[in-house]
Amino acid sequence: MPQKSLDKLTEPMFYVLMAFVHSSMCGTEVADFVFQRSSGEVKIGPATLYTILSKFEAVSYIKEIDVDGRKRTYEITDRGRVAYAEEIIRIKRMIRDAEKGEII
Amino acid sequence: MPQKSLDKLTEPMFYVLMAFVHSSMCGTEVADFVFQRSSGEVKIGPATLYTILSKFEAVSYIKEIDVDGRKRTYEITDRGRVAYAEEIIRIKRMIRDAEKGEII
DNA sequence: AGTATAATATCGATAAACGATATTATACAT
DNA sequence: ATGTATAATATCGTTTATCGATATTATACT
Numbered sequence: 001m002p003q004k005s006l007d008k009l010t011e012p013m014f015y016v017l018m019a020f021v022h023s024s025m026c027g028t029e030v031a032d033f034v035f036q037r038s039s040g041e042v043k044i045g046p047a048t049l050y051t052i053l054s055k056f057e058a059v060s061y062i063k064e065i066d067v068d069g070r071k072r073t074y075e076i077t078d079r080g081r082v083a084y085a086e087e088i089i090r091i092k093r094m095i096r097d098a099e100k101g102e103i104i
Numbered sequence: 105m106p107q108k109s110l111d112k113l114t115e116p117m118f119y120v121l122m123a124f125v126h127s128s129m130c131g132t133e134v135a136d137f138v139f140q141r142s143s144g145e146v147k148i149g150p151a152t153l154y155t156i157l158s159k160f161e162a163v164s165y166i167k168e169i170d171v172d173g174r175k176r177t178y179e180i181t182d183r184g185r186v187a188y189a190e191e192i193i194r195i196k197r198m199i200r201d202a203e204k205g206e207i208i
Numbered sequence: 209a210g211t212a213t214a215a216t217a218t219c220g221a222t223a224a225a226c227g228a229t230a231t232t233a234t235a236c237a238t
Numbered sequence: 239a240t241g242t243a244t245a246a247t248a249t250c251g252t253t254t255a256t257c258g259a260t261a262t263t264a265t266a267c268t
Contacts, residue, residue: 044225047228051225091198130216131216152256175216
């Protein structure tokens with residue numbers, strides 16, 4: 001059977017995938033990337049981070065490409081790129097829907 | 105002490121507030137509004153809906169303005185408008201951050 | 209009065225976030 | 239080679255949200 005996908009991403013998940021679209025990296029590098037890319041607005045602690053990495057590996061949005069001591073490096077997969085692109089569409093739809101209404 | 109706010113909104117919460125920005129209404133009207141405004145992409149069932157209404161009333165994003173039999177009508181508050189505006193900013197920031205990177 | 213309908217409310221299970229803490233592997237100093 | 243610091247990952251426990259299913263309640267219409 002085909003592999004399971006996540007029907008939508010949460011904010012931290014979205015930023016984690018964004019990191020891997022930028023480049024392959026390990027967990028702590030993801031956390032740093034997200035913090036910087038979001039200008040310090042989004043902080044992902046270890047609990048959330050490694051939970052998401054496990055989940056993403058389980059659904060094949062990322063795959064491990066290197067282990068060096070404790071350090072595990074992941075790279076995004078085609079499935080991961082698709083999920084990321086779909087999430088961008090979903091987010092943009094939210095903005096469009098909001099702008100259908102009155103300006104507040 | 106000042107009243108508690110939600111630090112961020114989920115997708116269904118965002119669409120519920122969007123409904124009240126449009127006009128005062130009751131629960132089932134909210135569900136219909138969200139379905140239509142999102143072109144059928146977002147469906148909020150009763151469990152999620154009334155959980156969110158209770159939460160929003162508790163944090164004063166909406167207030168009850170009429171009860172007619174079972175039907176309870178709510179209107180958005182100033183606090184609710186602020187939360188909605190902040191959420192739009194947050195969502196737009198996600199897109200901006202995504203577009204800082206490579207086009208995929 | 210009895211039945212249909214509209215609207216709200218609740219149950220129970222699943223998923224996610226997150227601070228705090230623990231574990232593990234390497235590097236560096238003495 | 240031992241000890242200590244550091245980097246990186248992993249897990250615990252609590253809280254919050256979603257959501258399908260089902261139940262409850264109030265009104266309207268025979």
